[in-house]
Amino acid sequence: MSNRQSFAEQPGAGSSARAVRQACRSGALSSHTSGLASAHVQGNLVILPQAHAADFLRFCQANPKPCPLLGVSEAGDPALPALGEDIDIRTDLPRYRVWQGGVLADEPTDVRALWSDDLVSFVIGCSFTFEHALMAEGIVLRHVEQGRNVAMFRTSMATEQAGAFHGPMVVSMRPLRAADAIRAVQITSRFPAVHGAPVHIGDPALIGIRSIADPDYGDAVEVMPDELPVFWACGVTPQAALAAAGLPFAITHAPGSMLVTDLLHHQLAAF
Amino acid sequence: MSNRQSFAEQPGAGSSARAVRQACRSGALSSHTSGLASAHVQGNLVILPQAHAADFLRFCQANPKPCPLLGVSEAGDPALPALGEDIDIRTDLPRYRVWQGGVLADEPTDVRALWSDDLVSFVIGCSFTFEHALMAEGIVLRHVEQGRNVAMFRTSMATEQAGAFHGPMVVSMRPLRAADAIRAVQITSRFPAVHGAPVHIGDPALIGIRSIADPDYGDAVEVMPDELPVFWACGVTPQAALAAAGLPFAITHAPGSMLVTDLLHHQLAAF
Numbered sequence: 319m320s321n322r323q324s325f326a327e328q329p330g331a332g333s334s335a336r337a338v339r340q341a342c343r344s345g346a347l348s349s350h351t352s353g354l355a356s357a358h359v360q361g362n363l364v365i366l367p368q369a370h371a372a373d374f375l376r377f378c379q380a381n382p383k384p385c386p387l388l389g390v391s392e393a394g395d396p397a398l399p400a401l402g403e404d405i406d407i408r409t410d411l412p413r414y415r416v417w418q419g420g421v422l423a424d425e426p427t428d429v430r431a432l433w434s435d436d437l438v439s440f441v442i443g444c445s446f447t448f449e450h451a452l453m454a455e456g457i458v459l460r461h462v463e464q465g466r467n468v469a470m471f472r473t474s475m476a477t478e479q480a481g482a483f484h485g486p487m488v489v490s491m492r493p494l495r496a497a498d499a500i501r502a503v504q505i506t507s508r509f510p511a512v513h514g515a516p517v518h519i520g521d522p523a524l525i526g527i528r529s530i531a532d533p534d535y536g537d538a539v540e541v542m543p544d545e546l547p548v549f550w551a552c553g554v555t556p557q558a559a560l561a562a563a564g565l566p567f568a569i570t571h572a573p574g575s576m577l578v579t580d581l582l583h584h585q586l587a588a589f
Numbered sequence: 590m591s592n593r594q595s596f597a598e599q600p601g602a603g604s605s606a607r608a609v610r611q612a613c614r615s616g617a618l619s620s621h622t623s624g625l626a627s628a629h630v631q632g633n634l635v636i637l638p639q640a641h642a643a644d645f646l647r648f649c650q651a652n653p654k655p656c657p658l659l660g661v662s663e664a665g666d667p668a669l670p671a672l673g674e675d676i677d678i679r680t681d682l683p684r685y686r687v688w689q690g691g692v693l694a695d696e697p698t699d700v701r702a703l704w705s706d707d708l709v710s711f712v713i714g715c716s717f718t719f720e721h722a723l724m725a726e727g728i729v730l731r732h733v734e735q736g737r738n739v740a741m742f743r744t745s746m747a748t749e750q751a752g753a754f755h756g757p758m759v760v761s762m763r764p765l766r767a768a769d770a771i772r773a774v775q776i777t778s779r780f781p782a783v784h785g786a787p788v789h790i791g792d793p794a795l796i797g798i799r800s801i802a803d804p805d806y807g808d809a810v811e812v813m814p815d816e817l818p819v820f821w822a823c824g825v826t827p828q829a830a831l832a833a834a835g836l837p838f839a840i841t842h843a844p845g846s847m848l849v850t851d852l853l854h855h856q857l858a859a860f
Contacts, residue, residue, distance in 0.1 A: 496791050496792075500774055500786050500787055500788075500790060503771055503774040503775065503778075503786075504778050507775050507778075515771050515774075517768070518767045518768070518771075519770060519771060519791075520791060521767075524767065524815055544795055546790065546791050589860055
């Protein structure tokens, strides 16, 4: 909590994002980024050897709803100036996950020791931005209200394969009354860079979800009788594709420990 | 059918709309306008004595989804130049309905004999425009496919009252699979002047509809197990409000016999 306090003392929203990254870099912040620099776009991170980068880029291009790319680095360059002038992707997230042969090997707080000229970084949009837009319009999100993680499910909808990358689309679910669901389609359609419009509304079985009470990731959230479950493509999809590819080596963010960028949510609005 | 052939022979879409109106004016066309001058916006018509015009205008303003106003005439003036240079609202629809004390009194093919300096014409957007946009994007509409009228229902959603005008919102229902329903929200959101986005998706009982198989107007259309019923505000709403008001005198279009305007559908797209 003392970390959050110090970020809040920064003079503006822009420096607040930078302050979060500096706190990660210094080791002062090693936990979640949820709620920090809240006007700012956060991103999922995937770091891959160059040999797999072209296929992963193609996978993201072919699956823009679950894998909207906010930024891609030059090979070997830890900078992502389009997302923040000072970003060093090796240190600026609170915590990372290191994958070897598709299996979780380590959860370090920086990856300088693992860096090489061969690595390419991908930053993928995350639902915090569209949730911010929904809440700004007065739509109540139950998982936020209840302080839970959003419920996420593997579906029967397959992603488009590219090279070794393939697997099911993973979706997040938010229960909404019909009028809010319609408004949510309108609002999230404005944000294609952070998953855009929902991919499904209504009967979970139609997309291969057996039990809405039993999510594959995150926390279960109740759907009331006067609500529809509304499903958005989710940034866990590329992590599932990464696991399916069984690459010798990869780095991702640790769950909830995102890259906080200088971009403001409203800058991603398409119209 | 010979009428339709002659309209199709007109050189352009603009003159096609004019040709439909001229065919109404000459008496050659006295039936439905569905499918005629298909690139053109058609409108519902309400003609009222000036004493009630301000309240009706206020009713439309307060209920823009069921009652989107495309045009309002000067009192006593049968012209609506914003919708077509040559329009004479007294003759340019195939058939009219004359209401006395809220009761249907006559269905003439022109209303010149009933005209007075006291009458104001209101043209209200109709769903043909958004259906055109949906079909142009490859969304199949079952009632169109089956050659039926769209199913319409009185709901438990009340309109905002204005003067004597009040009553339930009437909705039209189109069954769509979830992905098409989401796309349909996006597409129809672009057309606020023709009812805009849906007002409800899913359980009909939540908006007071007892049986989806038993519409209050139009024809029943089956909803398949993998589909959601999607409900849009409907231009029958102002007619219901008109009946509820029990005015001494009013004129409307006869069902399916609309004003064909010079406006092109895409001109109504908000973005």
